Amino acid sequence: MAKVMPATRKTNENARVETSSAFLKRCYVVERQLMRTLAAWFVDTSQWDVKRKLAEDMWEASRHADLLRTRILELRYPRRDVDKKYDADVIAFTKEMAKATNSQEFVAGIYGVVLPELVQAYSDYLERTDHLDDAPTVYALRHIIADKQRQIGQMQALTSQVYTDTESDVEGWQDYLHQYLGSIGGYLGADDKSPRPDKHVNAGRSGYSVGRSVKRDARWRPSYYHLPHENKYDVEGRKAWQRIEGLDKRVAMQVWSAISHFNEIWAAEVVAASIWDLDEQPWDFYLDLARWSWDEVRHSTMGYRALEGWGWDVPDLIPWGYGLYNAFGPMPPIQRLALLYYYEEGLLRSGTKQIELKILESAQDDGSSQDMDFDWADEAIHVGYGFRWLRHLLGDDNAGQSELKRLTDEAREHIAEIVKQRKEEPEAKLEPYFTRLYDVVAAMIHEIPDDGLDIKWAPVVADESVLEEL
């Protein structure tokens, strides 16, 4: 007989390091795939409010995945395997959740099944684990659960306003995802798996891939561009803009900044599509790109808030361009990132954001100044992301740099050619917008003391040199 002291407490047999890391690994894979899927459906969703919410939740999923991944590595999980050896059932489920036929169905599946079941799984984990021994996991999951519950509540409130028709059989889609999740033993991977719902009416859909073109919210009139300077052939559009400039450069800067910010959604879409397209990159790649994409959506929301703040009917007055994402669409993902990086680095190196901030401050527009200030800080981070990851993707040597230049030059030529091809299309001309806007702006302006700022600002677009070369 052996001699022992009495055990002072009972523990759950599954609350041990190995079982914890295995469960958290499954959840990390779900969060990682959730982030990528939300990114892709953000691109493929046109309704403005739902679109921006998907982007926000995409970024939060990246943070959740990172929390879990960090914790997994603390639980004796082999570093070499953390981004490999994904459970095939979990991957299969996450591929199914992307196969919605439209945004309404997608949102119903994610916020009605995928996230609530994930919250339940995390909550069950908290029930069985020891809050002292496993305190770092407890801290992480409590925060993740709170985030997910907020996401579900906000999206449910939003969709009850936005999706008022019953075009989609969302209950059928939710039922399919429920059954599929049961067939993989839930997020825990329990042994009592139900049969795969292969005969379900929603089974057997073809694989999802992110769209190469976007549509804008139906409340907006279709418009290829958002500012006339993107299209050097739009002479009437520029004239209409110059009338606004004639009111005061400060006024023009305020309006320009808000419209330009609102339309930064295209940059968010380019990055988000790359998150989907470029699988099997280092984890930090996704963490950085998720942040980059969400930042651009924040900037877009800043613009929308400013426009709405002036009391404007934004869909009626303000163009929301679809052209830039669609022009980027056919390019390989690395080339899209290369061109975006070229644009963003160029804008910062020319000091554009610094100058614009000074003008907004001169206009005593506190809100727009604050927006620009934070936007400027964000864009600096993005250039760092572009620098780092394009070198990773193409090589940090002369050959890699030559390829980066070749891809960028080719992409710039492609964009310039599209501008030329579409120059006569009505959706490429913005004169009607800015003629209407002039009257609205002129009726709102008021006088302030002139601070004497010598304003040399003129509207710039991302790649003026190519437009001039045409």
Place this chain on the structure above:
Amino acid sequence: MFTVRLMKSGVEFEVGRGETVLEAAERAGIFLSYSCRGGTCRSCMAKVLVGQVEHDPEYVDELSIDRAELADGYRLLCSAFALSDAELDR
């Protein structure tokens, strides 16, 4: 103190010991484009034509500048000190 001259604009300013070139330019009221102050965004990158300007050794490995650019004399002015009088391609 060393003197740094921006060749394109013709202005010059004094740079003190332990002060980055960008900080010195701001102190002198001279506009230089910058964004991050941390060597990330490349907004302040300039070519050193004459003189010695070197990056802060504390985080030189974290800067967003590649070997070829360094070899060509480029420096990120937010993260670089003047070690002699210098002329920059700005």
